[in-house]
Amino acid sequence: MDNLQGLVSSPTELAVIAIVPLTTIYYWYRASSQKGAQNDEAPYLVSASWPLSLIGHVRSVFWNNNMTQKGYEQYRDGMFKMPFFGQWITVASSKYIEEIIHAPESSLSFRQNLNDQLQLELLVGPAISKDQIHLTLIRILNRNLDEIYPELCEEVPFAVTEEVAKGKEIDGWTSVPAYKTVNGIVATLNHRAFVGLPECRDTQWKAAMAKDAQSVALRTWLLRLFPESKKPTMNSFLNRFSKPFDASVGIVSRIINERLNLPEEERSNDLLSWIITRMPEHDPDARLICGIFQLITSVAQETTAMTFAHALFHLVAHPECIEILREEIVETIDGGEITRESLDEMHKLDSFLRETQRMSTIGNFTLGRTALHDFTFSNGVRVPAGELIQVAAAPMHMDAAYYPDPLEFKPWRYSEQAQKEASDGASKEATKKAPGEYDMVVPTATNLSWGLGRHACPGRWYAVMIMKHLMAYLILNYDMKLPESAKGKRPVDLCFASVRIPNTTATILFKSRKQ
Numbered sequence: 001m002d003n004l005q006g007l008v009s010s011p012t013e014l015a016v017i018a019i020v021p022l023t024t025i026y027y028w029y030r031a032s033s034q035k036g037a038q039n040d041e042a043p044y045l046v047s048a049s050w051p052l053s054l055i056g057h058v059r060s061v062f063w064n065n066n067m068t069q070k071g072y073e074q075y076r077d078g079m080f081k082m083p084f085f086g087q088w089i090t091v092a093s094s095k096y097i098e099e100i101i102h103a104p105e106s107s108l109s110f111r112q113n114l115n116d117q118l119q120l121e122l123l124v125g126p127a128i129s130k131d132q133i134h135l136t137l138i139r140i141l142n143r144n145l146d147e148i149y150p151e152l153c154e155e156v157p158f159a160v161t162e163e164v165a166k167g168k169e170i171d172g173w174t175s176v177p178a179y180k181t182v183n184g185i186v187a188t189l190n191h192r193a194f195v196g197l198p199e200c201r202d203t204q205w206k207a208a209m210a211k212d213a214q215s216v217a218l219r220t221w222l223l224r225l226f227p228e229s230k231k232p233t234m235n236s237f238l239n240r241f242s243k244p245f246d247a248s249v250g251i252v253s254r255i256i257n258e259r260l261n262l263p264e265e266e267r268s269n270d271l272l273s274w275i276i277t278r279m280p281e282h283d284p285d286a287r288l289i290c291g292i293f294q295l296i297t298s299v300a301q302e303t304t305a306m307t308f309a310h311a312l313f314h315l316v317a318h319p320e321c322i323e324i325l326r327e328e329i330v331e332t333i334d335g336g337e338i339t340r341e342s343l344d345e346m347h348k349l350d351s352f353l354r355e356t357q358r359m360s361t362i363g364n365f366t367l368g369r370t371a372l373h374d375f376t377f378s379n380g381v382r383v384p385a386g387e388l389i390q391v392a393a394a395p396m397h398m399d400a401a402y403y404p405d406p407l408e409f410k411p412w413r414y415s416e417q418a419q420k421e422a423s424d425g426a427s428k429e430a431t432k433k434a435p436g437e438y439d440m441v442v443p444t445a446t447n448l449s450w451g452l453g454r455h456a457c458p459g460r461w462y463a464v465m466i467m468k469h470l471m472a473y474l475i476l477n478y479d480m481k482l483p484e485s486a487k488g489k490r491p492v493d494l495c496f497a498s499v500r501i502p503n504t505t506a507t508i509l510f511k512s513r514k515q
């Protein structure tokens with residue numbers, strides 16, 4: 001448990017971590033009552049016998065990364081079963097990726113898994129779980145990136161200055177808790193893109209959204225403890241005390257009314273307006289709008305903030321990269337401002353970010369699918385109906401079969417490879433087949449940070465745009481370094497359940513280069 005020491009930054013985090021062992025025991029109890037695996041299912045990685053499997057359940061929460069890595073190495077081209085939140089999930093190796101992504105939704109369901117993880121049907125209703133309105137909205141977001149970009153450019157200096165100013169002055173540098181700072185900056189940027197001014201800078205709005213995100217996460221956690229048939233009753237019971245999105249529904253109602261009083265072409269061009277436009281004008285359901293808005297904001301927030309904070313820790317742990325990146329940025333913008341086009345020309349920056357994402361993949365698993373009926377892989381392994389399938393993404397990203405010197409941080413791994421292939425006549429054909437294969441935004445069969453196939457993250461263009469711009473801005477405008485006490489070492493991550501969370505308490509020192 002030493003990877004938790006010094007990493008808990010608030011009583012809420014402590015409370016959540018304290019609840020986890022109890023929940024784990026409950027999940028273990030529930031999973032132990034399931035019937036054992038049959039011969040045609042994947043082999044168990046750890047003992048499934050009662051009561052030994054409790055150890056496996058505890059390990060899958062606190063040492064999930066070690067456990068997944070062990071299974072990956074032991075069943076290299078195969079599959080194994082491991083405990084995960086009250087289930088025994090089947091974890092497949094890279095050999096089966098194609099079968100998973102090409103299986104129809106009616107047999108391996110992405111939606112069912114998303115619904116189970118987030119309890120969307122009960123908390124938001126069928127607009128997301130069945131009608132997939134979030135996908136329509138993110139498609140609109142992608143079409144509007146050119147319009148949103150200038151707003152983000154305007155917001156970045158404000159968000160960075162505001163968050164860095166909260167730090168402590170030490171010898172001419174400002175010391176800030178890095179992950180918290182990144183979270184604050186990303187939240188402001190997302191709110192600027194999703195709801196616009198003035199709300200994106202309004203502390204009341206941000207507090208309401210954060211409170212809703214927390215209470216919805218807690219409600220989801222609670223509902224997942226109950227069998228499917230009991231969940232609606234439990235949800236109605238909990239609704240007597242508080243309803244989902246209670247904190248923001250009042251503010252959202254006010255904004256809806258303000259916007260509906262404007263002709264459509266005068267409403268701000270943001271996520272909230274796009275949602276409102278898709279609701280019946282005479283009776284827009286503010287709570288439903290909050291639910292859809294909150295879902296998209298939450299998935300955008302956690303993922304982007306964690307990925308960026310990991311990258312920032314890699315940057316200060318490899319200070320030699322700062323000057324090289326700065327040179328590329330200065331040369332690319334050539335005395336002007338950072339633009340969307342210039343971001344496309346920053347190949348080293350792109351490569352640096354992709355390498356940090358490879359080494360610090362935020363989720364051990366990806367391509368999660370629920371088997372809606374018994375599903376049999378080409379190797380004859382059967383996954384029973386209702387069970388979850390995952391692919392071990394993080395171990396794959398550290399596998400020498402796919403990445404030479406996988407444990408070494410090679411920031412220019414992708415830009416150099418792309419350059420080599422472009423200048424190598426013999427491989428031009430291959431380059432043509434996979435344009436931009438090494439670009440950060442491109443999911444591949446060996447880089448699963450965005451998933452793969454038809455459910456690959458639809459928000460990745462937006463996320464990459466934000467992360468590249470923000471990193472370029474910070475490198476241009478700030479000197480950054482680790483405090484002496486870190487002794488040049490990248491702060492240790494918190495690996496909890498299947499998530500790799502950036503160190504929540506470590507600090508980074510910032511100094512404005514304008515002074």
Ligand code: HEM
Binds near residue numbers: 110303304
């Ligand atoms: C660095 C940031 C991000 C990472 C690493 C990330 C990663 C992922 C991954 C791994 C998946 C699952 C893919 C699969 O299993 O095949 C996913 C799905 C999804 N992501 Fe992201 N994501 C990020 C940012 C965002 C942003 C900014 C948005 C919204 C603006 C977003 C919206 C979604 C949605 C809606 C889905 C579900 C797609 C579906 O229903 O088919 N993500 N993301």
